[in-house]
Amino acid sequence: MAQTFEEISAADxxxxxxxxxxxxxxxxxxxxxxxxxxxxxLDASDLFNVSPDIYIRLSQENETELxxxxxxxLRVEDNGSGIPPRHIPSAFGQVLFGSKYKLKQARGTFGLGGTMAVLYGQITTHKPVYVTSSTGTSKIYRYKLMIDIQRNRPLILDRKIQINKEKWHGTTVEFCLEGDYFRAMPKILEYLKQTALVTPYANITFTDPKGRLYKFTRATTKMPTPPKETLPHPYGVDVEIIQRLTRITPYRNMLDFMKMHFHRVGENTANRFLEFAGISERKNPKKLKPHEIVKLVRMMKRFNGFLPPDAGCLSPLGEELLKAGILKELRPEFVAVFQRKPSTYSGHPFIVETAIAYGGNVPKKDDIPLYRFANRIPLLYDEASDVSVRVIRSINWRRYRVSSETPIIILVHVCSTKVPYKTVGKEFIADRPEVKREILNGIREVARQLQRFLTKQEHVEKERRRLSVFSKYLPKIARFSMELAGKEKPPNIKKLLRTVRKLEKEKD
Ligand SMILES: Nc1ncnc2c1ncn2[C@@H]1O[C@H](COP(=O)(O)OP(=O)(O)O)[C@@H](O)[C@H]1O
Ligand SMILES: [Mg+2]
Known part of the structure; x- marks a missing residue:
């Protein structure tokens, strides 16, 4: 029998x-x-630089038998940037269509997530998605859409335009899907709590199918500095990228080509590199032959005179906000936070932030609990495969006075223009030596801070016990020595007892 060949779309x-x-x-x-x-x-409110107000409602549509x-x-409403009307259908009706392919940090990556949710809803219920959005202009657009899965194209079933008197901006998405909320509930609530922790400037409200209301209130209106778009770094490019650049470049010589298309390459660096690579600076980039492009890329990787990427395209949370988020959601007795300096792996900049929360409402666990975040997203699945877990296991915690009795939580946040996820489901971070080293150093730093705190606390406790014995017997000793010395007045012990009380207060 003859084979049949066919092509499938990305949505398919x-x-x-x-x-x-x-x-x-x-x-x-x-x-x-x-x-x-x-x-x-959340991406949309970051983009608009507005404190997010997000409403999520999940309601059950049918009575189920066993x-x-x-x-x-599922309905999610935000007060973010909104979507330009002409892009609404593709944003939700076409897989691999999006606005986040730029080189700067965002939660989304492939133009996949939201559309995938809509697609799942469609294939399980055969119902459309409703999207209402405005960018704050005088109009609000409401679309009723489905996805043509075989062609990976949106189908517009209906479109309405309303007057936007209040200049509302934001997006509401609503669609039906099959699911099992009650089995997913623990993870969902954990996800919301951890999202509230890494987004301490957001209000998040969730109504679940039983009508229960979960509210996470912002602790601050301060937002992290937004990321700036960047150019590719020479260490991070491949043959395909160079090939595309040569096709679109308006520059006629290699010197300008290097200076204008790459991150942190100035006149000097470009000159030195071209000399190193044996490529004439007057050569027209459009005339590069395939083998010359391959050589160019190879020389870029070999040249060690490029400056490391700067971190302007990243948007870490920062120590102050991380601390605010932890205090708000975990209510610990002590918290240590640390932001590592920017670093790179394969030409991609990244920053690691770490924290330890101790005591207070933090419960005791046999294993040290770990909260993982990447580009301000909590990662909840496949923990065992994550690089941070390995790092934590490799640390000798006794050195930091941490035992199985110590109530602590460790937090690791990696942000990058390209988080080294192992899957498109964005659940765990791969073992990159550079990333691993940063995580290790970050955790060590906060562990040292915790150790100092615990040592001091132990010392204070010892002193307190010593002095409380003191304060019990001191008056007696004073009286006794007065009698012994034949004096009329006992010595003044108030000063000594004040120290005792001061220490006790310090402890509280
Ligand atoms: N709530 C929203 N506000 C603004 N834009 C949105 C919203 N949801 C989706 N979009 C747009 O739709 C695109 C596709 O979304 P999605 O499929 O989740 O992919 P990704 O987030 O990875 O880009 C996004 O890139 C964004 O431009
Ligand atoms: Mg997305």
Whole structure:
């Protein structure tokens, strides 16, 4: 029999392989859908530089018998940038369409997450998605859409325009999907709590299918500095990137080509590099032959005169906000935070932030609990495969006075223009030696801070015990020695006792 060959679209591919995007079963699907829409909402408010107000509502549509799958309506509303009307259909009706392919930090990456949630809803309920959005102009657009999965194109079923009297800006997305909320609930609530922790400037409200209300209130209106778009760094490019650049470049010589298309390459560096690579600075980049492009890339990797990428394209949370988030959501007795200096792996800049929360409302656990974040997203699945877990296991915690009895939580945040995720489901970070080293040094730093705190606390405790014995017997000793010395008045012991009280206060 003859073979038949056919082509499938990107949407069709993800329809057939939804596991790899985190849509494995009804519980996981509802978790992933909520998370993708929330992350889009947060990205949109970062973009608009407005403190996010996010409302999430999940309501059950059908009465289920035992063994039946439930159908839910998920609605997420934000006050972010909104979407220009002409892009709304593709943003939600086309896989691998998005605005975040730029070289700067964002939660979204491939133009996949939100659309994947909509696609999952469609293939399980056969219902459309409703998107209402405005960029703050005089109009609000409301679309009713479905995805043509075979062609990876949006189908516009209806479009309405309303007058935007209040100049509202933001987006509301609503669609139906099959799911299992009650199995997903612990993860969803954990996700919301950790999102509130790394986004301490956001108000997040969630109404669950039973009508329960979860509210996470912002602790600050200060937001992290927004990231700036950047050019590719010479260490991070490959043959394809150079090839594309030669096609679009307006520059006629290699010197300008190097200076204008790459991150942190100035006149001097460009000159030195071209000399090193044996390429004439007057050569026209459009005339580069394939083998010359390959050589160019190889020489870029070999040349060690390029400046490291700067971190302006990144937007870490910062020590102050991280601390505010931890105090708000974990209520510990002590917290240590640390932001490492920017670093790079394969030409991609990244920053690691670490924290330890101790005592207070932090419970005791046998294993040290770890909160993982990447580009301000909590990562909750596949923890065992994550690089941070390995780092924590490799540390000798006794050195830092941490035992299985110590109530602590460790937090690791990696931000990068390219987080080294192992899967498109964005659940865990791969073992890159450079990233691993930064995480290790970051955790060591906060562990040292904790150690200092614990040592001091132990010392204070010892002193307190010593002095409390003192304060009990001191008056007696004073009286006794007065009698012994034949004096009329006992010596003044008030000063000594004051020290005792001061120490006690310090402890509290
Ligand atoms: N709530 C929202 N506000 C503004 N823009 C949005 C929102 N949700 C989605 N978008 C737009 O739709 C695009 C596709 O979203 P998505 O499929 O989640 O991919 P990604 O977030 O990875 O880019 C985004 O790049 C963004 O431009
Ligand atoms: Mg997204």
């Amino acid at each position: 591919f993800f329809y057939r392989n939804r596991d790899i995007a985190g849509f494995t079963n009804p519980a996981r699907a509802i978790f992933s859908s909520m998370r993708e829409l929330i992350e889009n909402a 063994g039946e799958v439930a159908v839910y309506t």
